[in-house]
Amino acid sequence: MQKLLLLGDEAIAQGALDGGMSGIYAYPGTPSTEITEYVQRNKYAKENKIHSDWSANEKTAMESALGMSYAGKRAMVCMKHVGVNVAADVFMNSAITGVNGGLVITVADDPSMHSSQNEQDSRFYAKFAMIPVLEPSNQQEAYEMAYTAFDLSEKYNVPVMLRITTRLAHSRSGIDLSPQKTENKLSLPKDPQQFILLPSIARVQYRKLIAVQPELEKASEESKYNQYFDAKNKKIGVIACGLGYNYLLENFEDIEIPFSVVKVSQYPIPRNYVEKIMNECDEVLVLEDGYPIVEESLNGFMKNDKVKGRLTGAVPRDGELNPNIVAQALGLTDTYGTDSPTSLKGRPPQMCKGCGHIDVYEALNEVVAEIGEGRVFSDIGCYTLGALSPFRAINTCVDMGASITMAKGAADAGLIPSIAMIGDSTFTHSGMTGLLDAVIEDSPITVVISDNSTTGMTGGQTSHAVDRIFDICKGLGVHPDHLRTIIPLKKNHKEMVEMMKEEFAYNGLSVIVPVRECVQTASQKARAKIATKKMN
Amino acid sequence: MKKNIILAGVGGQGILSIAATVGMAAIAGNINIKQSEVHGMSQRGGDVQSHLRLSDKAIASDVIPKGKADIIISVEPMEALRYLPYLSSDGWIVTNSKPFDNIPDYPDVDGLLADVKKVKNHIIVDAEAIAKSIKSRRSSNIVMLGAASPFLDLSMELLEEGLKQIFGRKGEQIVNVNIEALRLGRKFTEENM
Numbered sequence: 001m002q003k004l005l006l007l008g009d010e011a012i013a014q015g016a017l018d019g020g021m022s023g024i025y026a027y028p029g030t031p032s033t034e035i036t037e038y039v040q041r042n043k044y045a046k047e048n049k050i051h052s053d054w055s056a057n058e059k060t061a062m063e064s065a066l067g068m069s070y071a072g073k074r075a076m077v078c079m080k081h082v083g084v085n086v087a088a089d090v091f092m093n094s095a096i097t098g099v100n101g102g103l104v105i106t107v108a109d110d111p112s113m114h115s116s117q118n119e120q121d122s123r124f125y126a127k128f129a130m131i132p133v134l135e136p137s138n139q140q141e142a143y144e145m146a147y148t149a150f151d152l153s154e155k156y157n158v159p160v161m162l163r164i165t166t167r168l169a170h171s172r173s174g175i176d177l178s179p180q181k182t183e184n185k186l187s188l189p190k191d192p193q194q195f196i197l198l199p200s201i202a203r204v205q206y207r208k209l210i211a212v213q214p215e216l217e218k219a220s221e222e223s224k225y226n227q228y229f230d231a232k233n234k235k236i237g238v239i240a241c242g243l244g245y246n247y248l249l250e251n252f253e254d255i256e257i258p259f260s261v262v263k264v265s266q267y268p269i270p271r272n273y274v275e276k277i278m279n280e281c282d283e284v285l286v287l288e289d290g291y292p293i294v295e296e297s298l299n300g301f302m303k304n305d306k307v308k309g310r311l312t313g314a315v316p317r318d319g320e321l322n323p324n325i326v327a328q329a330l331g332l333t334d335t336y337g338t339d340s341p342t343s344l345k346g347r348p349p350q351m352c353k354g355c356g357h358i359d360v361y362e363a364l365n366e367v368v369a370e371i372g373e374g375r376v377f378s379d380i381g382c383y384t385l386g387a388l389s390p391f392r393a394i395n396t397c398v399d400m401g402a403s404i405t406m407a408k409g410a411a412d413a414g415l416i417p418s419i420a421m422i423g424d425s426t427f428t429h430s431g432m433t434g435l436l437d438a439v440i441e442d443s444p445i446t447v448v449i450s451d452n453s454t455t456g457m458t459g460g461q462t463s464h465a466v467d468r469i470f471d472i473c474k475g476l477g478v479h480p481d482h483l484r485t486i487i488p489l490k491k492n493h494k495e496m497v498e499m500m501k502e503e504f505a506y507n508g509l510s511v512i513v514p515v516r517e518c519v520q521t522a523s524q525k526a527r528a529k530i531a532t533k534k535m536n
Numbered sequence: 537m538k539k540n541i542i543l544a545g546v547g548g549q550g551i552l553s554i555a556a557t558v559g560m561a562a563i564a565g566n567i568n569i570k571q572s573e574v575h576g577m578s579q580r581g582g583d584v585q586s587h588l589r590l591s592d593k594a595i596a597s598d599v600i601p602k603g604k605a606d607i608i609i610s611v612e613p614m615e616a617l618r619y620l621p622y623l624s625s626d627g628w629i630v631t632n633s634k635p636f637d638n639i640p641d642y643p644d645v646d647g648l649l650a651d652v653k654k655v656k657n658h659i660i661v662d663a664e665a666i667a668k669s670i671k672s673r674r675s676s677n678i679v680m681l682g683a684a685s686p687f688l689d690l691s692m693e694l695l696e697e698g699l700k701q702i703f704g705r706k707g708e709q710i711v712n713v714n715i716e717a718l719r720l721g722r723k724f725t726e727e728n729m
Contacts, residue, residue, distance in 0.1 A: 005563050030575055114574070138596075171572035171587075171598035172559060243598075250597035323601040335603030337623040341651045343643045344617055347546065349582035350638070382580065389640075459575070531706070 003174030006038075008164055011139045011175050012078075012106055013038035015146030020181035022073035022101070023051030025061035027429060028458035029080030030115035031169035032108035036078055037461075048183070054455075056464050057400070057429040058083035062090045062105065069103040069159075070195055072187030074150040081109040082116060084125050086400065086430065091159075093197060095129040096205045098157040100189040102150025106162040108169045111290050111320035115457075117380070117399065119318065121290035123267065126161040130209055132216050133161045133267040134225065135242035139173040141225065141265065147178050156212050156219070165289045165320065168243055213268070221272045225265035228273045233259045236330075237281030239274065240264065241294055243321065244287030250323040251332055269294055283308060285329055289321045348388055356516035357383040359488035360450045361393045363496040364421070368393070371504060375415055379403035379431070381423035382456040382518075394421060401430025407445040408438045417504045420447040424465035425455040432472060435511075439477040442508045446500070449473075449511060450488070452518040460521040473511050482510035489516065537567070537689045540600045541588040542619045544610040546636045547579040550677035551611060553702060555586045557681060561690050561698030562590050572598040581638055583615055590689070609684045611663070611677055612636040613648045620655070628657040630684040630725070632676065634664045659683055659725050666720050675717035682721020686729070692722070 006014060013035045016024065026036040039045045039052040051068070055061035058079040068075035077087070084091060084107055094103065107122040126133040134149055136142035145162055153160045193201050220226060237260040240248045245263045260281060262273040277284055278298065286295040286309035295309035308314040314329045315321070327334045351358055360383075368376060378384060378394035379402060386393040396406055403426075407418035422431050427449050438445055449469055455461040465472075473483050482503060486496050496514065503510035541558070545551040555571050562569040573586040587600045602621050608629045610616030616631035623629065631652055635645050652658050661683045667676035678699070685695060696715050703711045 003563065005559055005569065034575070167572055167598045170575050171570055173570050173595075173598075174563065174568065246596050246598070250601065253593075253596070322599055323597045327601070335601055335624075337603045337605070337621045337625075337627075340617050340620045343647055343651065344614060345639060345641050345643060347581075347583040347615075347639055349547065349580040352580065385580065457580075459579075 003176055005172050006139060006143075006175045007034055007170060007172050008136075008139045008142050008168035009034035009108070009170070010038040011143040012146040012162065012164070013042070014175065014177065015143040016076045016104065017042060017045055017050065018178055018180050019147040019150050020074050020183050021050065021076055021150065022183045023065070023068045024076045024078065025051070025055050025065045026078040027055050027057050027061055027083065028455050028461045029058075029083050030458055031110055031166045032078045032080045032083070032106065033458045033461070034169070035106060054462055054464070058087040059090060062087040062094070065103060066090060066094050066097070069099045069101045070189060071101065073101040073184045075101060076104045076106055076146075078106040078108075080116065081107055081120050081122050082118065082399070083107070084122055088125070091125065092129050094159045095131050095209055096197060096202055097195045098205065098208065099153050099159055100187065101184050102153035103159040104146070104149045104153060104162055105159055106146070106164070109163065109165045109290055111165055114166055117397070119290070121293060122161065122163050123293050124291065126163070126267065127293070130213060131158045131161060132156070132219070133163050135163045135265050135267070136168065137242055137245040137263065137265055139168065139171070140175055142168060143175050144178070145225070152219070156216060158209065158212065158216070163242070165243055167320065217268045217271060220266045220268050220270045223266040223270070226270040226273060227263045228276060229257065229261040229263070231256075231258055231260050234281050235259070236283045236285060237261070237277040238285050238287060238330075239277065239294060240287045241289070243289040244326070247321050247323045247326045248287060251327050251330065264294065269297060274298070278306065282306070285309060285314060287315065287321060287326060287329070349385060350388065351382060351385050352519050354519045355382070356452055356488040356514060356518075357386065357450050359490065359493065359496070360448065360514050361386045361391045363493055363500055364419070364448070365391065365393050366497050367500045367504060368419070371417070375410070375417065376419045376421055377403045377407040377410065379420075379422040379426045381426050382452070383421060383423055383450055386421070400426055401434050404431050404434035404438060404445070404447055407447070408434070408441070408443045411443050411445050416444045416507075418445045419504065420445060422447065422449055423456070424449060424451040424453060424469060425463040427469065428464040428472070432476065435473070435478070436476050438509050444507050445509060446503045447509075447511045449513045451513055451515040453515070454518045454521045456518045456520065460518060460524065469513055478509060478511050482506060482508065483513070484511070485513045485515055487516050488514040538591040538593070539589070539607070539689055540605045541590070541688070542600060542605045542608045542622055543586040543588060544608060544615040544619055545584060545612050546615065546638065547581050547584045549611045549636060550674075551584060551586055554609065554677050554681045555588055557678070557695065557698040557702050558588055558590075558688070558690070559698070560701040561694040564697045564701075565690065565694045567592060568595050570595045570598050583618060585619060607684055607687050609680055611680050613645065613652060614643065617648065617651055623655070626657065628659065628684075628687050629655045630659045630661070630680065630687070632663040632680055633660050634662060659728065661721065661724050663721070666724065667717060670713060670716050670720065672713045672717060675714050678714045678717040679721040682718035683725045685718065685722045686725050692718070
């Protein structure tokens with residue numbers, strides 16, 4: 001059978017489908033988005049009605065996946081690393097409930113913050129929750145791990161985390177497929193109290209989770225994903241985790257690796273291999289594409305001189321790994337081309353030509369210049385690019401939904417009016433509850449929901465907010481007199497400026513909803529229409 | 537064979553179509569491939585690159601180590617220069633001469649092209665003009681692929697097969713115009729090497 005050329009993300013989706021998954025749940029987030037998108041357009045998934053619709057946010061996604069697991073079926077939930085923060089409540093507690101059908105949490109971390117606000121390492125969360133982690137070193141392994149992770153989850157009655165990083169998520173490689181497994185049948189949990197986390201039951205469940213830990217450790221020691229490669233040179237040994245193993249191999253393309261290596265791709269950390277390499281080698285270099293978690297575990301509180309890595313400066317403390325960093329850490333001859341000429345200029349991302357957010361910022365900047373700067377609280381989406389030149393229109397971007405609630409807090413402190421700038425998809429992700437807080441206190445803020453009717457930054461996925469924003473705002477209790485809309489176009493600039501002036505001056509909560517579809521999704525639709533016409 | 541290729545450009549310029557075409561050609565030719573690309577924020581008008589690695593042996597890293605790229609293919613002159621730290625000392629730089637100017641401080645184009653010419657092995661091609669000559673401005677990225685094709689160790693048959701797979705959905709005419717763009721790009725390089 002010919003190999004399939006798949007992104008790491010797509011390999012995971014294909015592996016999960018082949019592994020008997022009945023549903024995938026997610027909110028779009030770079031670099032995890034393509035996992036769910038692959039399932040959405042997959043023929044087998046469509047024919048077998050594998051669930052793949054987007055969820056409102058990562059918390060609702062994970063809760064739905066846990067519900068599917070409760071009902072005996074295999075479910076996957078996908079998110080970017082910061083999505084785990086949103087889902088943390090159910091994530092932590094799902095380790096206590098355990099599973100019925102296999103439950104896999106796929107998390108795509110983004111070291112170097114290519115498209116993120118931080119570079120937190122999800123392996124910390126898994127350790128915190130006391131669940132196993134699978135961390136592939138290449139696309140084929142990602143496929144196989146997704147294929148078998150449901151079995152692991154069902155065998156030990158715990159959710160399993162599948163953790164990848166950006167480079168693996170967004171790189172294509174040829175994948176060999178395994179035979180299709182059948183989906184689980186609908187079944188209720190054998191223990192009817194398993195999912196009721198009343199303190200008395202939760203204590204019992206937690207002890208079960210503690211009791212299974214030695215078995216998880218043993219599973220790691222016996223896992224085919226963890227390996228020990230012995231070599232004569234004992235001066236230095238390398239513990240290479242996930243993608244770090246891949247970068248290590250890159251530096252030894254045509255020759256055998258002269259020192260002992262432990263490859264770690266399943267956690268808890270395999271004690272047998274780690275003890276062996278720590279005992280046998282004078283120094284141990286730890287390579288991790290993320291935080292120095294393994295390194296810190298080996299160091300303990302009392303530092304020893306043996307372990308080298310991000311904490312000792314052998315590897316940079318932040319940012320993603322690459323083959324050159326590994327070469328430097330091992331003292332190998334590093335390679336480099338030539339410097340780029342000094343005339344080279346940076347080319348930061350920017351909003352698309354014709355984007356409605358631009359019209360909103362042009363009006364907003366005009367009004368803010370009059371009433372005083374430093375009061376625009378923004379959020380996460382394409383409009384965050386309003387922070388850059390030429391707009392420099394926003395003062396904050398912290399987490400999904402924080403625009404509204406931070407504006408409220410600032411207004412509580414006396415910064416009146418404060419303005420929130422949020423997109424439609426972010427609003428339904430995490431903005432609605434914050435708006436309710438502002439409704440309850442009639443906070444003197446204006447919430448601008450710049451509605452482009454899509455989830456733009458991640459590539460134009462369906463937004464839950466389409467055609468619902470006004471009903472949601474009214475339902476939450478926003479006063480109809482101060483719930484206004486406009487089409488953000490040049491010809492409406494004056495009208496938008498006036499509207500903002502009026503609502504900013506109003507001493508209570510107001511919401512302005514500029515509505516114009518994203519130019520990218522609009523042109524995609526137009527092209528699709530022309531293509532269909534031509535075919536007919 | 538082993539080729540490390542960096543594709544450079546600006547979000548929306550079609551470098552992923554070049555990558556996909558080469559990827560399909562490699563699969564058809566039973567050659568191992570790894571191709572990493574940029575998704576997310578940078579796709580909005582920022583600089584984007586794709587690392588494309590072909591080999592008859594297993595490929596480890598998804599990213600090309602610095603100093604190990606055999607070719608930089610750029611659809612825009614300034615972006616060609618951004619990846620010089622990756623180019624090996626005997627590597628080729630193949631770039632479009634037409635700038636994509638979406639920033640306020642875009643440097644002088646003649647200066648950029650002079651910097652490209654400082655690289656020993658370079659091809660500078662006006663891909664827009666060639667694409668215009670066959671009335672298909674959108675094919676200038678495939679002209680660039682054609683201009684780089686003599687250095688890829690992939691036969692024209694395989695590349696044309698790749699184009700058929702990528703553009704087949706859009707109809708025969710689109711496939712044919714892109715095959716023509718590919719051939720004209722190659723012809724330019726063969727005449728100007």
